[in-house]
Amino acid sequence: MFPILWRLLTLVLCWLVSGAASAGELRQKVFTAKSYAGSRDRHYQVFVPSTYTGQDAVPLVMILHGCRQTETNMINETRFKDLAERDNFIAVYPFITSYDGMRETNCWGFFLDQHIHKGAGEVEDLHQIAREIEAELKIDPNRRYVTGLSSGAGMSVALAVAHSDYFAAAGSVEGLPYAETSSAVGFVCVNPGSFKPVSANVAAMKAEQQQPEEQRPVPIMAIHSRNDCVVNKLASENIRDAWIRRYGLSPSPTATLDCTAEGVPCTQTRYGSPQRSVVETVFYEGKRGDFIGTGTHYWVGDNSGQFADPTGPSATELQWAFFKAHPFREAPPPSISISAAQATGNSISVNGTASASAGSVASVTVRLDGRFPQPAKTASGTSDWAVTFDNLHMDAIYVPVATAKDNDGASTNIAGNPITLGSPPPNAPPSVTISSASVSGDCITVAGSASDPEGQLASVGVELGTRPRKPAGVSQDKFKYQECGLPGGTYATRAQAADRAGATSPVSSGPDVTVSNLQAVTANWQAHMGAGRLRVYSAPCASVGFGSCDQGFSEIFLANQFNPFPLHRKATSNDWYVRPESIP
Known part of the structure; x- marks a missing residue:
């Protein structure tokens, strides 16, 4: 046992002195359970690159962890954070946090019917997490992507099917087909698993995709080791075949490429059309394990980790290149402008122009x-x-909003300048009400409603205690604000709304909320170490050396091995403890 610990400590020290971190910002967030079936509170982290300004819309990539992992594994063991910093996109890392049913630690429920359909369970929670990010950051709706490892890859496939009208493309690393069962996970090399026939996968996809807007084939890249003994390569072959049959593609490849890297043989195959693939597979000669398949199931080609190996083609680079080549639509959405809007008596006339770079504009509507x-x-x-609106109420202000839609169903909105009929009363200020304020860990979430009598609501700002006011995300008449990393203490909650004319509402006060002075984070030892919670401590800590402030690493590893465990600290301290009672 002690030689093993010594090797682990050596590895730990190597990790401590290895590469510099990305220069952007990791933000910790909490998703609050919704009213639909199977929804739960979930933690997630968002990486915002230093190049993000909020002026231009950027892509979003969601990366899902596998079983016996947390989101921290995907942050540290893939290279999406580095590529996000390099190429200016948002990377989001959800953590399953809690779950139902019989499953291994932290597995996503890709095999549970209640979690793979639009409008319920885990697949809907993940969709809503992406929408929360869109409410806060400027995301390009043409470039929203999802991928994952193992059970996370299975859930990525489920998202591609259940929300084909939302995600532009998907990735899967050592993943499984849609609506597959847990029996497909073999665990040992002599048992390849028991898979559904491809026809059953196709039938499940068709049953899920019944609306006209859900018929679009979501491009997918499936990456798999030919030697994976936990999830046999047949899983990705079935993903490929299910996509081909579901969307009526030719089974003949349009291209076959050599993706060999670092001496690891690799073949990349494309299906669809020469101009745009719909399915791509990447099969590589991964590591061979022992009888029970140890070390054969991992994220390939990026960083080291419990379920990651840097030797081979980079799964991150392959998928990011695939994503960049597969926007939701090849052509941008239509453009529209308002040329003039004028009042005559009790009528308003609005005119303008619209165009589509590919195809044509199908309709223009104005409200x-x-x-x-x-x-x-x-x-x-x-x-x-x-368009002309007649018989309007006088002494009022109207704001024209025009929408252009093209033949593919894509649309663009634009709001014009306010138009005055008669002599409206002085501009009435907007109103705002806080309906809820909640705490999860060191995060406070404030939500409520806001409105403006003239329909010109511009923004809602939220204050927590003595902290500066910050903008909330606003969707129609609802707002939501979340701030994490808060020190322990009691916070008053206040909100104020503003309209386009600059009028502001009275400040609305919500309930006081209290953030505990103690924080707890649950993860395995690699994730704790990657985040700096496990490190070299010195006096006055009770445990001097590598580990936590109250226990050495050997004691921690013997008690937990690779399983997740909590570490605790005061919000004002950087010292982490295994036992909360040890915190001074």
Whole structure:
């Protein structure tokens, strides 16, 4: 046992002095359970690169951990954080946090029916996490992607099927087909697992995708070791074949490439059309394990870890290149502009232009927002369009909002300048109400509603205690704000809304909330070490050397080995403890 510990300590020290971290910012977030079935509170982390300014929309990539892992494994063992810093995109790392059913530690429920359908369970929670990020950061709706390892790859496949109208493309590393069972996981080399016939996977995909907007084939890349004894390569072959049958593709490849790297043979195969693949497989000669398949199931080609090996083709680089080549649509959405909007008596006329870079504009609709909102009307014309609203309420302000939609269903909105009819009363300020304020760990979430009598709500700002006011995410008449990494203490919650004319609402006060002075993080020892919680401690800590402030690494490893365990600290301290009662 002690020689093993010595080797582990040597590895730990190597990790401590290895490579510099990415220069962006990791933000800890908490997703609050929703009212649909199977929803749960979930932690997740978002990497925002230093190059992100908020001015231009950027891609989003969601990366899902596998069994016996947390999101920290994917942060440290893949290279998506580095590529996000290099190429300016948002990387999000969800943590399953808690779960139901019989499953191995921290497995996503890709094999449980209640978690793989739109509108419920884990697949919907992950979709909603992505939408939360869109409410806070400027995300390009044409470039939203998801991938994962093992059970996380199985859930990535489920997201590609259940939310084909949302994600542009998906990836799978050592993953499994849609609606597969847990029997497909073999665990040992002599047992390849028991797989459903491909026809059953296809039937499940068709049953899930019944709406017209769900028929788009989501491009997918499946990466798999030919020597994986935990999830046999037949899993990715079945992903490939299910996609081919579901979307009526030719089984003949359009291209075969050599992706050999660092002496590891690798073949990349494309299916679809020469211009745009729909399925790509990457099969490589991964490491061979012992009888029970130890060391054969991992993320390949990036960093080292419990389920990661740097030798071979980079799964991160391969998938990012695939994602970049597969936006949701090849052509950008249509463009629209309002040329003029004028009032005559109790009527308002609005006209403008619209265009589509590929195809044509199918329709233009216009609505009027304000105290007396008018429903959308279809304009006459498309390239040059016009619409008139008659018999409007006088003494009011209206804001025209025009929408262009192309033949592929993509749409673009634009709001024009306010139009005044008659002599409206002085601008009434907006209103705001805090409906809830909750605490999870060191995160506070404040939510509520806001409105403006003239339909010109511009923003909502939230204050926590004496901290500066910060903008909340606003969607229609709802707002939500979350801040993490807060020190222990009691915080008053306040919100204020503003309209486009600069008028502000009275400050709305919500309930006081209290963040505990103690923080706890549960992860395995590699993740704790990667985050700096396990490190070399010195006096006055009770344990001097590598480990926590109250226990040495050997004691910690003997008690937990590779299983997750909690570490605790005061919010104002950088010293972590195994036992909360040891914290001074």
